Amino acid sequence: MTSYRYSNGDVYDGHFKEGQRHGHGLYHYGGPSPKSTSIYIGEWAEDKRHGYGVLEDIMKGEKYMGMWNEDMKHGKSIVVTLDGMYFEGNYDRDSLMGFGLMLTYDNSCYEGEFNGITQLQGKGKLIMPTGDSIEGIFSGSWNEGLKINGMFKKSDGQQETKKAKLKVQIPSSHYGKMSVPADKKWEGMFVQCRTVLGVKGQAKPDCNKAWEGVAVMVSKGRQVLHEMKSRNMSSKWKKFQGSFVEEIEKIPPHNKGTLTTEYYNDIKRYLDRAFEITFHPLGKLMDGLASQPCCSRSKFLCKRIYLTVRILFPDLPQNGGPLQIRSEKYVDIDSDDETDGVIALQSTKSEKQVVSAGGLLHPILLPKIYPPLFDLYALHNDKMDEKYWERVQKLNKQGDVALMAYLGVDQKFWLLDESFFSKGSSSLSNIRDHCYVIAIERLQQISTAFSPKEKLQVIRDSFTEITETVQTTLGEEHIWCMDELFPIFQYVVVRSKIRHLGAEVHFIDDLMERYLENGELGIMFTTLYACYYQIQNEKIPTH
Known part of the structure; x- marks a missing residue:
C-alpha cells in the first residue's frame, strides 16, 4: 500500500499495479484537508474507478454508494443528499436510469421510473406522508415541478397504524432491494488479503503457502519497526505493534485435523493479536474494513472474514458451525460423529465448548x-x-410497591421485611429502588457489551440475580413458572431505564446466531423482547 500526492494536490492512499491505481484505495480530490472537494473510497482497475466504491461529493452535498465501471457510476447504487433525499436504483453511465426509489426529507416516497437524480420520467407511484398516493405517469423535476397524469387514492386511515408497527417506516417493498449486495462490497480488500495468503481467484487455498505469506509480511513489518527505531521515531503505536509482532512471529499449530478446546483457545489467542497488527494480513484487512462505511452489513462481513480465517486454520467448522468440541483429554481421535453445522452431544461429563x-x-x-x-x-x-421511553419515565414515578402491584408481581416476591408493612401504607409508598437492585444493575450493563452473545449473557446474569435474591430471602429453592417470573423481570426492565432498549433488542436479534434461539439464552431474550413490547402497549397508571 502506497501514498502518492499528485501535482494538482490530489492524494491517493492505496494499491498500485504497474504504476496505475489498482485494487482498493482512498482518493482525496484536493488533498486530505478541509479544502477537499470530494473523497472516493473503493476499488480501482487500471487507474479508473471500477467495482464497488463510495464517492462523497462535498461540493454537491451528495454521497454515492454503489458500483463503478470504467470511471463512471454504473450499476446498483444508493445516493444520499445533504438535504435529506435518499435514492436507490441503477445507474447507467453516470445517470440514475430506469426503475428506482426516492425517499424525501418530509417522508414522501416515490417508486417508479427515473431519468436522472430527482428527474421523474415514466410510470410511478408517489406515496405522501399522510398515506395518500398518486399512481400514473410522471414527468419533470421533483425540485422544480412535476406533471402528473394518474389516479389519486385517499388513505383509508389505517396507514399510520400499520406504519407504526414497522421498525422502518418506509412504505415501499423495494427499499433495500436495489442496493449493492453485501458480498459485492469491498471485494478488493478481501482479494488483496487472499492474494497475500497465496490464494488467487477461485483456486483452492493451500494452508502451508498461506502461512508462508504471513511470515513474509510479518518479517517486513519487523524491518519497518527496526527502521523506525534506528531513526528514533518514538510512538505508542510503534511500541504496541512491536510487542504484537513478537507474539505472532511464531506460527501456531494450524492443521491438526481435530479441533479441541485447547487448540481452539490457542487459535483465539493468536487471532486476538493478529487482527490488531497491521503487519499481519488479517490485521491489515481489519484495519481497512473498520475504517469503511460497511458496518451496517456486519453479519455478512463476519462471514467473509471467517472464510479468510479458515485459510489459515482449516480445522475450524467449514460452514461456521455451531460445532461442540471437548478437551483433548476426552476426544476420541478416531470418532467421526461430529457433523459440521450440528451440535454433537457427547456422553462424557467433560466440559464442552461450542x-x-x-x-x-x-x-x-x-x-x-x-x-x-x-x-x-x-x-x-x-x-x-x-414511545417506550415515555412510558418508562411515567412508570418510574411509582414507588416499588405500587409498581410491582401494577405489574402483577406476586406479593411474596416483593421481598419486603414485615417491618415495612407494620409502618402503614405511607411507609410502603415511600419505598423506592429497594427491590432487586443487583438484578437491575446487571441488566443496565447490556449497553456496555459489544457482541450479541455478551448482551445475552448480561440478560442471563440479571435472571440469575433475580433467582438468587428470591431464594436467599425466602430461604428455599424456587422453581419458576413464567407467570411468576415475567412480572418480576418486567419490573427489573422498567427500573433499569435502558434508553435505547429497542435498539439493543434489534441488535441482538439481528446478529445472534440461530443455534442460540432455542436454548436458555434464547428464551431469556424472548422474555426481554416481550417486556419491551408490553411496556409500549399496556395502559399505564394515571395516578
Whole structure:
C-alpha cells in the first residue's frame, strides 16, 4: 500500500499495479484537508474507478454508494443528499436510469421510473406522508415541478397504524432491494488479503503457502519497526505493534485435523493479536474494513472474514458451525460423529465448548465498529424507543410497591421485611429502588457489551440475580413458572431505564446466531423482547 500526492494536490492512499491505481484505495480530490472537494473510497482497475466504491461529493452535498465501471457510476447504487433525499436504483453511465426509489426529507416516497437524480420520467407511484398516493405517469423535476397524469387514492386511515408497527417506516417493498449486495462490497480488500495468503481467484487455498505469506509480511513489518527505531521515531503505536509482532512471529499449530478446546483457545489467542497488527494480513484487512462505511452489513462481513480465517486454520467448522468440541483429554481421535453445522452431544461429563463463526469473530470485529453500528440501530428504532421511553419515565414515578402491584408481581416476591408493612401504607409508598437492585444493575450493563452473545449473557446474569435474591430471602429453592417470573423481570426492565432498549433488542436479534434461539439464552431474550413490547402497549397508571 502506497501514498502518492499528485501535482494538482490530489492524494491517493492505496494499491498500485504497474504504476496505475489498482485494487482498493482512498482518493482525496484536493488533498486530505478541509479544502477537499470530494473523497472516493473503493476499488480501482487500471487507474479508473471500477467495482464497488463510495464517492462523497462535498461540493454537491451528495454521497454515492454503489458500483463503478470504467470511471463512471454504473450499476446498483444508493445516493444520499445533504438535504435529506435518499435514492436507490441503477445507474447507467453516470445517470440514475430506469426503475428506482426516492425517499424525501418530509417522508414522501416515490417508486417508479427515473431519468436522472430527482428527474421523474415514466410510470410511478408517489406515496405522501399522510398515506395518500398518486399512481400514473410522471414527468419533470421533483425540485422544480412535476406533471402528473394518474389516479389519486385517499388513505383509508389505517396507514399510520400499520406504519407504526414497522421498525422502518418506509412504505415501499423495494427499499433495500436495489442496493449493492453485501458480498459485492469491498471485494478488493478481501482479494488483496487472499492474494497475500497465496490464494488467487477461485483456486483452492493451500494452508502451508498461506502461512508462508504471513511470515513474509510479518518479517517486513519487523524491518519497518527496526527502521523506525534506528531513526528514533518514538510512538505508542510503534511500541504496541512491536510487542504484537513478537507474539505472532511464531506460527501456531494450524492443521491438526481435530479441533479441541485447547487448540481452539490457542487459535483465539493468536487471532486476538493478529487482527490488531497491521503487519499481519488479517490485521491489515481489519484495519481497512473498520475504517469503511460497511458496518451496517456486519453479519455478512463476519462471514467473509471467517472464510479468510479458515485459510489459515482449516480445522475450524467449514460452514461456521455451531460445532461442540471437548478437551483433548476426552476426544476420541478416531470418532467421526461430529457433523459440521450440528451440535454433537457427547456422553462424557467433560466440559464442552461450542465453536461458531460469530463466537470467534464477534468479540474481535464488533468493538471496532460498534459506535457507528449501534447508531444505525438507534435511528432504526427511534420512533418505538421514544414511545417506550415515555412510558418508562411515567412508570418510574411509582414507588416499588405500587409498581410491582401494577405489574402483577406476586406479593411474596416483593421481598419486603414485615417491618415495612407494620409502618402503614405511607411507609410502603415511600419505598423506592429497594427491590432487586443487583438484578437491575446487571441488566443496565447490556449497553456496555459489544457482541450479541455478551448482551445475552448480561440478560442471563440479571435472571440469575433475580433467582438468587428470591431464594436467599425466602430461604428455599424456587422453581419458576413464567407467570411468576415475567412480572418480576418486567419490573427489573422498567427500573433499569435502558434508553435505547429497542435498539439493543434489534441488535441482538439481528446478529445472534440461530443455534442460540432455542436454548436458555434464547428464551431469556424472548422474555426481554416481550417486556419491551408490553411496556409500549399496556395502559399505564394515571395516578
